[in-house]
Amino acid sequence: MSVQHIANVRIAGVSAAVPKRTLDIKESSAFPHEKAREDFVQKVGIERVRRHGGNMTCADMCQKAAEELMQKLGWAPDEIDLLVFSAQSREYIQPATACVLHGKMGLSSKCACFDIALGCSGWVYGLAVVAGLIRGGGFQKALLLCGDSEPTGEEHPTRADLPIFGDAGTATAFVFDQDAPEIVAEMCTDGTGYEAIIFRSGGMRQPVTAEDLEYRVDPFGHKHRGIDMEMDGVSVFLFAIARATQAVKAMLQRTASRVDLIDYFLFHQANKMINEQIRRKCKIPVEKCPLSLQDFGNTNSGTIPLTMVTRIREQLMESSSRKIIACGFGVGLSWGAVSFETRRLVIPPLIEM
Amino acid sequence: MIDMTQFLAQMQEVLEIEDRTLSPDEKFRELPEWSSLAYLSTIAMIDDQYNVIISPADFRELQTFGDIARALEKRKA
Numbered sequence: 001m002s003v004q005h006i007a008n009v010r011i012a013g014v015s016a017a018v019p020k021r022t023l024d025i026k027e028s029s030a031f032p033h034e035k036a037r038e039d040f041v042q043k044v045g046i047e048r049v050r051r052h053g054g055n056m057t058c059a060d061m062c063q064k065a066a067e068e069l070m071q072k073l074g075w076a077p078d079e080i081d082l083l084v085f086s087a088q089s090r091e092y093i094q095p096a097t098a099c100v101l102h103g104k105m106g107l108s109s110k111c112a113c114f115d116i117a118l119g120c121s122g123w124v125y126g127l128a129v130v131a132g133l134i135r136g137g138g139f140q141k142a143l144l145l146c147g148d149s150e151p152t153g154e155e156h157p158t159r160a161d162l163p164i165f166g167d168a169g170t171a172t173a174f175v176f177d178q179d180a181p182e183i184v185a186e187m188c189t190d191g192t193g194y195e196a197i198i199f200r201s202g203g204m205r206q207p208v209t210a211e212d213l214e215y216r217v218d219p220f221g222h223k224h225r226g227i228d229m230e231m232d233g234v235s236v237f238l239f240a241i242a243r244a245t246q247a248v249k250a251m252l253q254r255t256a257s258r259v260d261l262i263d264y265f266l267f268h269q270a271n272k273m274i275n276e277q278i279r280r281k282c283k284i285p286v287e288k289c290p291l292s293l294q295d296f297g298n299t300n301s302g303t304i305p306l307t308m309v310t311r312i313r314e315q316l317m318e319s320s321s322r323k324i325i326a327c328g329f330g331v332g333l334s335w336g337a338v339s340f341e342t343r344r345l346v347i348p349p350l351i352e353m
Numbered sequence: 354m355i356d357m358t359q360f361l362a363q364m365q366e367v368l369e370i371e372d373r374t375l376s377p378d379e380k381f382r383e384l385p386e387w388s389s390l391a392y393l394s395t396i397a398m399i400d401d402q403y404n405v406i407i408s409p410a411d412f413r414e415l416q417t418f419g420d421i422a423r424a425l426e427k428r429k430a
Contacts, residue, residue, distance in 0.1 A: 036388070043390050234409045237393050241400060277397050 013346030045272025049166030061169025120330025122301025148300030166297030377419035
């Protein structure tokens, strides 16, 4: 069983940084006609996304979010003993982005740093891994960095031709605390679906060749290069509505909880139709499922912390506790759910860069 | 048994067709209203109303609304 019950770990705070620059769906040239644009906004649920315009990466935004959060928490750089970067927008194939950020942030040589090579399940997996390492007391203060950035920062013609991805960097702070309420986490995988979302070339299996730089049309009619991401949207949709629903129901059962006892359900946001489907199948009232994708799109592993910062910030900062179930799902195929409580979180207002 | 009239009404709602009713022999892929988003809406409706999932490979074989209804029936049984 990949279920962990984790004591002694408290979430201390969360922060998010996004580019100032907004790409409005109304101004996107990706739609063949007006009806397609209206359908996209209504069904996929995205009205605008933030795009950096070529001058920053996911790691830059994560660093800004982390430094702002550390300042508000009163954490000095040499107090951080664990830094995990869990996102697919890595700085380089190697070294690990966490190592690059370690140097830029001036952290101690006694700080453990590594990346988790996952995408949209990255925040939930990252939380489970970070909390699992802290619980014994060997680590006291940890940062989990999640988010996404487009390679060019411009409207990208290759990712399924539609502006569904947005840029963001987030930081979540964890601290060893023997009075912390239990965190319960489940991590799952279906590796037979590894091709459903894939960057085919650039790794050992398929090193980059000159042909990978040329645009081709895939079986789904999308134009992309070998070095770009390929996605089988229908398979991912089916995967998400089945597995996420299952994971949320299992988490409720495992924690002997009920929908009415949970304050918020925070799901990864790639497409509103997926979120609505999970919500309806789990019979969750709409006000318990805050969404930020209308303003930020799919920010990969950043969607859950970004929603915490932009939608329920005041509630999570209060002294009364909030019970939350979160669920992330995506490339791998990988998914996971986590149950945790928040109280007096430190959350700086959304940072714009 | 799947109620064909009901299923067609559900598909009509998914495709946002208001000015006419659909027939079981109609080829849905040829309709201007059919799109990748309409496909996802169809999957969502089938999941909600019939608790059935049709794999992408199986769905590719289906041509008419009647085909979808029969595929649902087979999987519900």
